[in-house]
Structures are given as C-alpha cells and as structure tokens.
Amino acid sequence: MIAIQFVRKLLEWVPVAVFALMFIFLGIEAPTLFTPFTIDLMLKQAVPTVVVSLGLAVVIITGGDDVVSGGIDLSIPAAAIIAAAIIADQVTNHGTALPIALAFALLAAITVGALNAFLVVMIRMTPLLATLASSVAVVGITKMITQSKRINVTDPFIVFLRDGTVIGLSAGVVAAGLLTLIYWFLMHQTRWGMQAQATGGGREAADISGISTKRYQAISFLLAAFTGFLASMFVLARGSGSSPGTEENLLLEMVLATFLGAAFSPRRKVTVWGAALGAVLVAMLSVGFKSIGVNVFWTGCIKGALILIVVASAAATTRGRY
Amino acid sequence: MRLSILTSTITLAAAFVATSLMADGHLSLAGKRIGVAVVGTQHFWDREAFNGATSTVEKLGGEVVPVDGGRDNQVHADNHDVLLANKVDAVISILGDGAVEPKFEALKNAGIPVFTVDHPSPHGVNNTTSDNYYMGTTIGRYMADAIGGEGKVAVFNAFEGALRICGIRAGLWKYVLQDYPNIEIVQPELAEEFANAPEDARKKTLDLLSQYPEGTLDAIHVGCWDQPAIGVVQALEEAGRSDILVTALDGGPDTLEIMAEDGSPFVANVAQQPNLIGSTSAMNVARHFAGEKLLPQTYVDVYPVNGQAEAKAAYKSLGYGTLD
Structure with a gap:
C-alpha cells in the first residue's frame, strides 16, 4: 500500500520533471532563449492559447476533471476561428465597422457555446463527443464564410493588439494577463466560482447541497465560448488576418496547456492560472525547439507525447482518490 | 523537334547558370548565419526551394538556421520571430501569406535584410521567383x-x-x-x-x-x-x-x-525550377553582402509542358529521371 502511494507520488512529479529537464536542455542549447527579447516574443505567441485555455479551464473546473465524463470543450478554437473569420470578412470584404463586426462574431461564438450547453446539459451527450462534433460543424461553416481563403485585416485596433504597447509591455500580453486575472477572480474568488468548483468536484454532492449543477455547467460552456470570441481578436492580430487551418494548432496547444497547468498546480487540479502558465510554457517549448533547429514534425510529435505524459500521469494519480 | 528545343534550352540555361556561378566565384557567406524560413517541406516545390537555398548557403560557407512552418502559414510567420531572436545576418523566406509582412518589417527594422522567394514584399531586398x-x-x-x-x-x-x-x-x-x-x-x-x-x-x-x-x-x-x-x-x-x-x-x-x-x-x-530558385536567392544574399545592387525581382526560367511527350522530356531534362 505504501509502495503504491509512493509510486503515485512519483508519477505526480513526472510532468514537472520532464519539463524542467527540457527547459534546462533548451537553455543550454539555445542561449538566446531566456533573453528579455525572446521571452517577450514567447509571451506574444502564447496570447491566443492563453485565452482559449482560460475557457477550457472553466469548463473542466465546473464539469470535473475526468477526461471522459467530466467537463471538456474541444470547440473553443473553432469558436475562435469562426469569430475571427466573421470579423475579417465583415471588416475587410464588407467594410463593416469593427464594433458591429465584433457583435456578429460574439453572437456566433455564444451560439457555439449555447449549442454545447444544450447538447451536454439537456441531451446529456458526453462533452468530449458533443464539443468535437460542434467543432467540426463550426469549422465547416467557417470554411463556407471564408471560402477557405485568407482574408487580410488592417484594422487599427487589431494592429494595436499585435504591435501596440501598454506601460512598456505588448498590448496583447497585457490584455491576456488581465483576462487571466478576471477569470481567476471569477473561478477562485467568488461565490459563483466556489459553487462551480463544487459542481466539478462531485455533481451529486453539489446537487444535494442545493446547487443547480446544470445551470453551472451550461454557463461554463458559455464562458468558454466567450473566451473563443476574445481569442478571435488575438488570432487576427497574430496572423494579420484570418487564415484557414489556424484551429488545429490552437486546439493542440490549448489541451496541452490546460492539462499541463494542472500538473503544475499543488493539488494537481486544473486551475485558471495553471492553464495560463501552461500556455506560456507550451509557447516557450515551441520557440525553444525551433531555436535549436528541431524539425517541425518532431515538435508536433513531442507536443503530442507531452499531452500523453501529462494526462496519463493525471489519470494514474487520481485513480485511487475516488 | 520541340523536345530537342526544350532540351537545348535547358542545357543552355544550365550552362548560363554554371558560368554565372563561376563569374560569382568571389561570392562568400563565410561567417554569416542565414535564416531560411520555408512554409512547409511536404511538397516537392517547397522542399526543393528550401534544399536549393540551404545547400547554396552552405556551399558559400554560411551557416543555415532553418525553420519549417509545416504547411501552416501562421506557424511560418511566427518562425520569423525565432530568426529575429536568433539575430541571424539575413533571412531567406520561402512563400507565406500576408501574415509574414509585419515579420519582414520587424526584421528590416532590426537591420536584418530579408530575401523572399515567391513572395514580393515592400520590406524585402529581392524576390526570386519564376516568370x-x-x-x-x-x-x-x-x-x-x-x-x-x-x-x-x-x-x-x-x-x-x-x-x-x-x-x-x-x-x-x-x-x-x-x-x-x-x-x-x-x-x-x-x-x-x-x-x-x-x-x-x-x-x-x-x-x-x-x-x-x-x-x-x-x-x-x-x-x-x-x-x-x-x-x-x-x-x-x-x-x-x-x-x-x-x-x-x-x-x-x-x-x-x-x-x-x-x-x-x-x-x-x-x-518550374524550385531548386534553382532557392539557390539563386541564396546567391543574391551573397551578392548583397558583396555590395552589389540587386534588382527587386530575379526571374528564373520556366518550361511549358504540353502533352505526354513533353512531360516525359521535361521529366528527364529537369533531372527527375526517365519515364517510358
């Protein structure tokens, strides 16, 4: 018994150890990696992933961290790219004013969230399958909107998110930092957040204590879709427009970042700040591997393997808890 | 008849390139680190342009810092940030959509000249492309x-x-x-x-x-x-x-x-001749460092292929092997 507990404890530290070793290795191999310039660059590249990871964190916190039966939302990147496509199409192709384009985009993203909430809470579909299905559908609609073509965006606000600075820091990084703070406050400091956590911790117990778990879960999908909407602006800023296919990388990085964040949190739970930190670490890895000339396909392979290590370690260490 | 014209044109072009290479014998990239950013290496064209550029940089004594976008335009654009952070001496950027433009501008502002392949840009020194x-x-x-x-x-x-x-x-x-x-x-x-x-x-x-x-x-x-x-x-x-x-x-x-x-x-x-295009772009980098003034665009010859017989002939002439 003690031996099992010991092994479990050891497994908990595997992701942290793997990452620590990787960063030590990258730091030695690529001396420019930890200069202020590169760190700023990595933070900038992390922004869209940070924002969508906040959304995923909310869904997992509220729905529970069991990958199959708990909360998960794979459609946030899709919500982000449909919103980005709508903004780009409206602003560039139709000359719509940005605020109106943003309103359309918000409506589309919230519709995705509402659809997920309906499928999961009312129809009782597994979140994994429901959000995968809505993601595929939303990407399809996005392709119809853009006709699979790239749309450039030169709107001053979007350009500001890309190039602007606020108190000496990149505007996008500051905005993502603020959003992290807001989502952290909501989920970890308010009564609403506590009850959402209670819902995720054990739905039956929460039900008994009078929490309307269905409502919490539904709202978590809406909050996630809202991060998709917010991320769309950063996706546009990062790419100076909407390019087809952006969702794939974003999805991979979001899942990795959020579960990685859990591996780094003291109780091995998905948290808002953990997800944001995870996203930054993932960006650091991407830039780090490129800096030492690792082939792009190996980078994809390494990221996939890391997801496995992190999720498997989480599964192995939580199994005995329930 | 057409086949022999095609073959002789290609031979002539090869001879021309060979002489210009000889004439450019003074060119060197020794001690230079050249970033080569390519949008992907899955497709023949991208891979060959990349190979042409990297092998020529190495032949001229330079060090290649390669980055590959995995056929994702966003990743390709972000890769230019990595080259900027690595403080390379020049960048050869192959393909890419509008997302790369601000990256080119940032490189230019940092004093790193950008040479593009198949992507004319106001921030580039020269674009090497087919006609x-x-x-x-x-x-x-x-x-x-x-x-x-x-x-x-x-x-x-x-x-x-x-x-x-x-x-x-x-x-x-x-x-x-x-x-x-x-x-x-x-x-x-x-x-x-x-x-x-x-x-x-x-x-x-x-x-x-x-x-x-x-x-x-x-x-x-x-x-x-x-x-x-x-x-x-x-x-x-x-x-x-x-x-x-x-x-x-x-x-x-x-x-x-x-x-x-x-x-x-x-x-x-x-x-097209993607390998020659990549290689020409690398030569242009060396010419730039040798103080030569480059034209904004360098065109590399293409070969029209009309029908089965010409396809076989072009396959052979371009050095891909033989088809019967």
Missing part, C-alpha cells in the same frame, strides 16, 4: 487549345487574392481567356486547402462531378500550383469520367509522371 507572367499566359493558351477554344472550365483558385504570385498566374490565365468568348469559367470558383491539398481537391472534384454530368464540363484548371491536380485526376478516374481535361502549374515530378501516363487527362503544365 509567373509567362506561366499564367502559357497555361491559358494551352488549356484553351486543349478544349478547342470553347466549353466550361472549373478552376481551383483559393489563393488569387492572398498570394501575389497566384494573383499573377490566375489573373493572366483569365486575361488570355478573355479572347475566348466561348469559354465559360464555372462560378463560384473552387477553393483548395493549403495543407492536404490532393485529398481536399479529390473530394471537391467528386462533388463538382455530381453537379456536372457527362458532357457538361470540359476542363478543370488549378490556378496556382499542381498538388490539387493530383486529387482532381484521382477523382476523374474514380468517377470514370474521361470527358474532362486537367491543367495546372508547377510541373513537379509527381504531376509530370501523371501527365506521362497513356491517355492521361492531365494535358498541360508549366514546370
């Missing part, structure tokens, strides 16, 4: 001839508005067709995916074929490259349709092989 004007008009003439100057044509044209080279190629193809009032371009135009193009084009062609039964469509053209054409030909074979001809651009070995098959629907193409 896209000739490609566009030639494929327009060949296609019009192949369908007898009349009929319905569907076009895969996702990048006309996004990439300048595609704007030139597809735009001039359309310009030629203006003189063929009996050729109608099917609307809406089709849009192929940037990654995974053959499979995507195969599906879209099958959909198209169900809308246009036997005898109602005469050709399918791919406006800017030829990877989708692989899927188009596959779809035509699957559907058992022999009434539709296929034309495209780039002329990599994979599509020249398809053209060389007996009874192939793929009848016209214009072959």
